[in-house]
Amino acid sequence: MEIPYTATARPDTGLFNAKLGVWMFLASEVMLFGALFSTYVLLRVGAPSWPHGYEILNIPLATLNTVILISSSVTMVMSWASLMMKEFKKYKMYMGLTILLALGFLIVKGFEYGAKFSHGLYPSESTFLAIYFTLTGLHGLHVIGGIIVNTYFWGPGSKMWHTDPQRFTNRVEVAGLYWHFVDLVWIFLFPVMYLL
């Protein structure tokens, strides 16, 4: 027997299993990042002095990264939409673009980190740098996780398109939901760390 509602939605809930699953997962992620942002607020409120992000961090690079990540969210939607329109080749292209953009984000982030380290700015230097490296580092891990999942769906995982297209489309949709969340975290991170 097959487990029901892996490909089609259950009529009374209107959801297939993985979609509900990923929403639950994202709810827990909200709590994870919520706790870290609360930590930021508590430490900053309790600190006698707190540097402005723009005095230490590189705003142009971070702006570039914001553009890159938002674009990758757009290509991610396009890849799912291509599957919905049964255009597998377009899917491959858009998914490939998404992965490349995500790698681009990491490369820019790597330059930023490198510049900080070369100036002796480590997490142990100050509470500001500690929370900066922790939050962006954890976000970076989420980007890496997204790249791994998306690469699987771009490469070996895409074979499923030929056997079970509905389920494969669902998988890409779910991966997309996760990817938009990663994007959303950055949209909070950018102003909080760099601009405020």
Next chain:
Amino acid sequence: MSDEETKENSTSPTEAIETAGPHVAAPHVVEHLELGFWRKYVFSTDHKMIGIQYGITGLLFLLFGFSLMLLMRWQLAYPGEAIPFLGELFGPDRMPEGIMLPEFYNQLGAMHGTIMVFLGVVPLAVGAFGNYILPLQIGAIDMAFPKLNMASYWAYFLGGVTMLTSFFVPGGAANSGWTSYAPLAVIATMGQTLWLFGMVFLITSSLLGSINFIVTTIQLRAHGLSFMRLPFFVWAQLVTAFLLLLAFPPLEAAGILQLMDRLAGTSFFLPSGLVVSGVPLEVSGGGSPLLWQHLFWFLAHPEVYVLILPAMGIVAEIIANNTRKTLWGYKSMVYALIFLGFMSFIVWAHHMFLTGMGTTISAFFQTTTMIISIPSIVILTALFLSLWGGSIRFTTPMLFALAFLPMFGIGGLTGLPLGLAPPDIHLHDTYYVIGHFHYIVAPGTLLALFAGIYYWYPKVTGRKLNDTLGKIHFWGSFIFLNGVFMPMFIQGLAGVSRRLYDGGAIYAHAQGVLHLNEFISVSAWLLGLAQIPFIINFFMSMRKGKKVSDNHWEATTLEWAATTSPPLAHGNFATVPEVHRGPYEYSLPGHKKDYTPQNERVEV
């Protein structure tokens, strides 16, 4: 004994299967894939096998965590005296000449708490009972994500291995209490780092598990099984899963921050100007020790309900079945449960009245704490009222379930003074607190979990646990559990602090209640002996226990519509059941038998 036993005797196992109902009588049409040993027993994706894996691992960890406490109880009863026979085995780093070192005592204390909560009770209550029973009770063929289910067990297993390994690193295991308060934990030995890594594994396991439980319950309910027809156990597991899902991530965040403090030299939890052993600590400072407590208790208070809700679910099932009537106020119980789950997120700082966080915050949290006691009392009262007018069968599981009610009552009521800031100032960090929460978790949850084992053992193995051994186990456990925890209230009211290496021997105010230490310790060791009948029973009954029918307890919920020990590989039900009625339709007037299963269309 009761008439139920005589009834069994008249039915041979083969007859029982033939008469057990329309669904089980059908021949198995399920494809039976022959899996190898590793895929079948070790890396299984079947919820029943994973449930058994969780159950056995959880029981072993419970025994292990309990033994740690038995060692500590020697030191508390006879401070500074060598432990006979055993002491020497621990080596000069831990017990030179058999005398326990304070450092080792601290390790035992921290690891007892961690192991009992995160590796023992939760895996057993949620991992084992949830995995095995929940899909059966909702008429599903498996969990929604079988591979994720396997991953969640193995993450738990790795977490357990990490915790056990930490005993053997330099400086030993974590020794800053199960709460790992900063800044003490940040400057502790290497065991603390392993504790944090272990917790990350356990949190991952809980997250995967909770997502699976929620999706399974919402998506895979059998046709006709609406939310208000769910057995109370399923409701309890569903609310528990939400607590695990939303409360654990902040602890994960806290764990990451403490790891950063320990490994990357940051100061999230280290205030400026910290001096350790007379030497100023070389860190940037500016952190907040209070922050750790907030993040920790944001998990750990909902965690208390994670420990108790599945137990309430088990007890509700057993009480309905053994009183032969429906639960009193099923709907109020469900609403109370949901409200309880919600409220459990906004009471956490009642653990922190003494931290100096301010009276305004204290006032808020003591108000929410008083409010959360209401739904707990609603559920407990409903369970008590369910007994009223029932023709109670005093089966072994029912004894455990009945004992749960007053024990949880004591645990809950003794918690009220702790929830109000003024009495808490006196009682905080004393043995009163230890007595209070142990009454909830040990005589409360553990008795309920044993009740569950006695109740569902026939479903898992097809055989019944021996009743005589079961009753010895029950009375022994019940008496000695009270012998252990009741005197702690007296000690705590006298002001004896917890976490004292000598049990309070050097304190003048403790002298009057010091003699109780020996009484508690002897009770604890006897409690250990009282578990032997259970261990014998558990293994002996697998082969020699009395064979029983599919629906041995004449219960109404769906797990009893499946065959005994349902086949692996998604083969729970020969045909997927359809639900026509509520969960506890017992003793309906005008019906021939006193129970009407949920999947029964017409009365026979």
